Amino acid sequence: MTSEKITAETRTEFGKGAARRIRRQNKIPAVVYGHGADAIHVTLPGHETMMALKHHGQNALLELSIDGKTQLALTKQVQVDHIHRVIEHIDFVAVKAGEKVTVSIQVLTVGEAGPDSLVTLEHSELSVEAEATHVPESIEVSVEGVQAGTIITAAEVTLPKGVTLLTDPDAAVVNVAAAPTAAQVEAELESAEAEAGIVHEESQADADEAAAEAAEAE
Template sequence: MSDLKLTAEPRTQFGKGAARKIRRDHKIPAVMYGHGSDPVHITLPGHDAMLALKSSNALLTIVLDGKEQLALAKDVQRDPIKPVIEHVDLVIVRKGEKVVVDVPVHLEGEAGPETVVTTDHTSLQLEVEATSIPEHVVVSVEGAEAGTQILAGQVELPEGAALVTDAEALVVNVTAQVTAEALEAELSEAEAEAGIEREESDEAAGSAPAAGDAAAEAGTAADEA
């Protein structure tokens, strides 16, 4: 059961102006819907709601007019600049009901030496009980060698969770680290194919004697002979 309890107030005024006034009062406009019921427009306490909605898939107990209702935070609209929540969509859920949510992927461990670990899927879609939504799923890359690929179907899921994401979807890819020499060779090959000629570097030019200097040195040697 959710231990994130928020006391809400009914909302009767709508529009941008009303929403701005609600936020000025350190509250958050929200709407709660689901299970065939009419949408209920409410306001949430700003500070408490910000804390409760720090984690994704937050399951909340909304207290409205003395009655409690379980709700899942479905859409949280945040200000792109300020640390402010502009609006929240809440979906009514019931104890024992299953929901489909996106659960973040959390990597653990260190892959083998000289490897690069890439996460292709940062989250997996799972079907779980509304009251048992995991914070994340753990994928271990401990000691993984170059060439290792971990698919969605290979990820160990929490008890009671079912995978909705395609089981063949690539989650983690471990590749060999590219050395500076290999990168330089690849760049040179690409430039050659494109017909690009590199200019001689200042260092290389400085290490080679100029044509005039070489001729002068040759003339001096001849005079001495």
Template structure:
């Protein structure tokens, strides 16, 4: 993964008001941590950082120029507005070329399994250790022609050279099971509806019994 270059400004104003002003200018506040140094607070151009993170994926590696000083940084956390979907803030961790880092990478399933099977992705990410400048974007699992009962564990994954698996090798990643027929699904639905109906009737009976007991108790009280 090559580091994408991006220019940044030093951030000098802080607080919610300052952050809102930065975002109104289509810019994004961010911070770079790591290597025992003081955090470096920066401002990134909104459109450029959006594209860089989109192209780089979850572990985007950026070469950030801050006032002429280069910072190699790995994306660690991206805060996104839940409604408007714009980037609110980005946390980076400083890295060095050749340095090993621990990251989670997504698992991509490719290929078509055998007929009447269901491919279940049991774990969508795995943890690996890799060089900061050679982080794999994803690991691929090919299920072409896979039969029912096929299982792919973490230890079966083919990682790029230089990457080491940290996830427990016994963890199930992909499981190929028997696909349920429509008739079977319909039967389960009917059974579930029937059970729900019985529970509803039982609840009604209990309510009726409770009402009768309450009525009897009230009648007894009135006679007293």
């Protein structure tokens, strides 16, 4: 994992009003915790920071320049306003090169499973321990050619060198099941509609067809 270099400004104003003023300047309020030191409250350039998070994912490592000093900071929590599509606040944890950290890594499936199968991701993330400067952006699980009825557990997932699994090794990560038939899908839909009390009015065409079938039966 490479770190993005970003110049941060220390801030002394806090609260919702101060945060709104910062965001109006296309900047992002943030705080850096860790290593027994006082939390450092900073302001980050909006576009530059947003692109860094977009490129490096939920565990983006930033090299913050704060008052002339460099601090490695691992992204821990990003608060987003999904209506206005802007980052409202970021929490970082201060880290050092070579230091071990516990993070959650996104799981991605790659490849095409065997015929008539349905791939379900039971765990979208795995908890792992890794060096702060070598946290993988994601973990890929290959389902290429995997047959229906197969369950891939956390212990069977191949992790990058130096990464230790913390999630229960027996936890199901990927479930490759038999794909339902059209009849099964229709039956499940009818059952769900019946439970919800949904009643479909019979169309005139259906009524005419039923009457014709009844007449033929007589």
